[in-house]
Amino acid sequence: MNKTALITGATSGIGYELAYVHAIHGGNLVLVARSKDKLEQLMLNLENKYFINVYIIEKDLSLKDSAKDVYDELIKNNITIDYLINNAGFGDFGFLVNNDWAKLEQMINLNITALTHLTKLFVPYMIKKGSGKIMNVASTAAFQPGPTMAVYYATKAYVLSFSEAISNEVKNKGITVTTLCPGPTKSGFQEAASMNESRLVKGRILATSKQVAEYGYNAMLKGKSVVIPGILNNLLANSVRFFPRSAVLKIARFIQDKR
Numbered sequence: 495m496n497k498t499a500l501i502t503g504a505t506s507g508i509g510y511e512l513a514y515v516h517a518i519h520g521g522n523l524v525l526v527a528r529s530k531d532k533l534e535q536l537m538l539n540l541e542n543k544y545f546i547n548v549y550i551i552e553k554d555l556s557l558k559d560s561a562k563d564v565y566d567e568l569i570k571n572n573i574t575i576d577y578l579i580n581n582a583g584f585g586d587f588g589f590l591v592n593n594d595w596a597k598l599e600q601m602i603n604l605n606i607t608a609l610t611h612l613t614k615l616f617v618p619y620m621i622k623k624g625s626g627k628i629m630n631v632a633s634t635a636a637f638q639p640g641p642t643m644a645v646y647y648a649t650k651a652y653v654l655s656f657s658e659a660i661s662n663e664v665k666n667k668g669i670t671v672t673t674l675c676p677g678p679t680k681s682g683f684q685e686a687a688s689m690n691e692s693r694l695v696k697g698r699i700l701a702t703s704k705q706v707a708e709y710g711y712n713a714m715l716k717g718k719s720v721v722i723p724g725i726l727n728n729l730l731a732n733s734v735r736f737f738p739r740s741a742v743l744k745i746a747r748f749i750q751d752k753r
Contacts, residue, residue, distance in 0.1 A: 496546070500524040500568070500575045502555060502612070503582030505532035508631060508679065511707035512579055517544040524573060526551045526564055526582070549573060555582050556604040561611035574623075577714070578616045580609040581631045585646035587750075598645050605649035610656065617664060625668040629714045630657040634677045634722060637731040641747040650675075654720070661719050670717035674710035677727035679703055 499516045503509040504525035513523055517540045525548060527533055533550040540548050551567060553560050568575060583605040586597055609630055620626030633647075636654035640647030654673050661671035680700045706723050713721040722728045 496521050497576040498522040498524065498574055499577035499579055500526065500564075500616075501579045501581055502526045502608070505529050505536060508676070508703045508707050508710070509579075509581040510536070511702075511704045512581060512711060513540060514704075515707050515711045516577070517546055520544070520546065521577075522547040522549075524549045524551065524568065524575065526553050526555065528552065528554045555608035556600040558603075561608045561615060564612070565615040575616060575619070576626060578612060578620075578626070578628045579631075579714075580612055580629070582608065583631065583649070585643055587643055589642060590644050593645070601645060602649060605646070606652050609653060613656075613660060617660070617669070620669050621664070621667045623668075627670050627672070627714050627717070628657075628660075629672045629674055629710060631710070632657070632673050632675045634675050634727050634731045636673075636675055638734045640750060642750045658719060670714070670719075672710070672714040672718055673720045674706070674713070675720065675722045675727075675731065676701065676706045676710070677722070677724055677730070679706050 497516075497519075499512075499521055501509050501512050501516070501523065504513050504523075505527040509527075513525060513536065516523060523540065523546065525533055525536060530550075530552040533552060537548040537550050540546060549571070551564055553564055555561060555564075584601060586593055586601060613628060613630070616626070616628070620628075630653050632653040633650040635643070635647040636650040638647070639651075654675065657671050657673040661673075664671065678700050680702050701724060709723040710721060722731050
């Protein structure tokens with residue numbers, strides 16, 4: 495039987511590629527994003543190429559109660575969700591003192607509040623079904639603090655901690671929760687976060703969104719808890735536990751600074 499996946503932030507980057515990966519597996523889709531035009535184009539491309547059903551929801555998930563609106567619309571239309579993929583999110587580069595509060599608040603609402611609310615809404619639904627898979631997209635940023643991207647790193651640390659805890663809570667309910675923690679990726683994220691000149695990105699050969707999406711999707715199917723694409727990303731993310739916090743902070747600042 496075909497599985498239906500709900501993917502947020504589906505019109506670009508990793509979310510866009512996840513939609514294609516799931517479609518290749520023959521699954522139907524519910525795609526959520528802010529741009530109606532991009533959603534409609536993606537829907538047409540996927541339905542025509544893979545002969546699946548795609549339902550689109552134009553929604554800004556940084557707005558209050560937007561997650562509940564999505565959930566209610568699906569219940570109203572009797573659309574069953576088997577896989578919940580919370581991918582939507584963005585970052586912002588710069589010192590906190592210079593960051594725009596409205597943008598930071600939007601980031602917190604999207605990266606944390608919407609993800610948490612959607613998970614909260616769908617976990618009881620999946621428990622009742624006796625099955626389900628959730629993938630929350632975090633980042634290697636989740637493993638240490640990040641000067642010059644303080645709020646973004648903190649939001650991803652929340653996603654990792656929250657997802658691991660929920661994974662434990664539902665492990666005997668037929669549900670798995672996977673946290674995907676990609677490193678820097680060719681996804682348009684760097685442009686949006688104004689960090690193309692940072693040492694973290696400039697001059698590096700980055701993984702593609704497609705590579706990250708395929709890695710994360712396969713890990714979700716296997717029910718893995720925390721996955722980090724790439725050997726170097728794995729080493730860097732896991733090495734922080736062996737160094738003093740003060741040293742980790744200095745290294746993170748050096749990497750984040752512009753060349």
